[in-house]
Amino acid sequence: MTVPESSLASPNGSDAPVLEFRSVTLSFDRPVLEGVSFVMYAGETRIVLGAAGSGKSVMLKAAMGLLPVDSGQVLLFGQDITKMSEHELFPLRSRVGVLFQEGGLFDSLTVGDNVAYPLENRQTGERLEPEAIEGKVVEALRFVELDQTLEKFPSELSGGMRRRVGIARAVVTEPPLVLYDSPTAGLDPITANTIMALIAKERDSQNTANVIVTHRYQDGRLMADFRYNPEKGRLEHLSKEQPEATRTVFMVMKDGHIVFEGSMADLESSTDPYVDKFVHR
């Protein structure tokens, strides 16, 4: 029950919106999201920057219906999820991959079982045979170069490895939309770059839409400037003439508001002092 692909035209193509916020407000003790609106189209990469506590993680959770919004609408694959019950949400959520900020790996399950979890528990689509699941799990773990850790528990892995297992679990169902909450936080630059390269590779080999929350501007730049070339098996720098080839949109949040939304060029020329702090030229 998705919106037909051509019914809503995106600025630069005919893709349908995968995620849309319409003046979303959400509060705990105090407002955390206030009037957040944006539209995200298939094939788009959205980099979300913003200070700690600006509401980035809350926004991602609201996007999957994990947190209820107070007012406004969240549309996931064209469907308003704000009034949906948990059970109605499950089929939609199974089309979204997510990497949580705190990891969210089940520490009572092995790495293999963690990655198999979305395949075994998704409440939609065909039930897979155990062998088929096993195959997909190994494939996903090989993708993040961790196929040796199948039988290990998350607590036996390093932080960077856990992050990679989280990515494997997020993408094992080949979802059209993947949400990454701070995939590089707390990692050394080398590991961080490896992880961003994996995310770019996933994006370009599966053609997924991505939301990437990050504190590192270079993560956004990598997603905007590089594209994975499956023939050569590596990332390629895009020339200056085709900077929009990856359709990367930057979004800066401040105290629950979106204070900037636009391309990398717009971001780099922004004069807003808050926005400027997130840009390393």
Added chain:
Amino acid sequence: MLDFLKAPVAEWQDFWHLAGSAFKNVFRSPHYWDDVAIQMDVIGIGSLPIVILTGFFSGFVITMQMSRALNTYGAIGQVGPIVMITLVRELGPVLTALLVAGRNASGIASEIGSMKVSEQIDAMRALGTDPVQKLVTPRLIATCFMLPQLTVVADFVGMIGGWSIAYFSLRLTSPQYWTPAYQILETNDVVQGLLKPFIFAIVISLVGCFYGIKTSGGTQGVGRATTKAVVVSSVWIFVLTALVTRIFVNL
């Protein structure tokens, strides 16, 4: 003006909401029987040693205390029935429940609380599982199944504790202790003695799960949730035992 009531009322509502879904899930697929079995092992088998130890000494101590009073009336032969009634009706259920509350309400709250702060609960929901179905209902079923049985064990071991004093110190024969003790038991006592642990089991498991799921604020939050779960479930055990006793005394 009544703002200070808002938080407790909201908490109360949330609790009943959780309790409602947990009970509904008992009769709804999918059932996670593996988790039920694991919890039965943790709660039932895991609590057995401490329940036996405490049960024995509670019977032991009541018998000593009672024997002094009974002696002054020359009614030392009544020690068996008195210990039996005290254990079956009150001390067995309450002591066992308090022990299990200390052991398992805290265990449940800290386990689920850690899952909450490391976003495992969010991950479950994102990946197609209802955390109430997967975490709460198995603990509810397991506790309701195990606590009455643990209570029976505690009652029985308590009687043995009483017997050891009656036999070795009060110089009663075994039949002098056991026969009147069994004769005094009525259906009313047994029903009360099994209904109480069943109710306490609901309280312990749901309160533990509730504070676990509500945990926020990192590892400190887990600590707070654990403490709250033990305190709140213990208080409710006392309130409810008074209530049930009140009802049964009038029957």
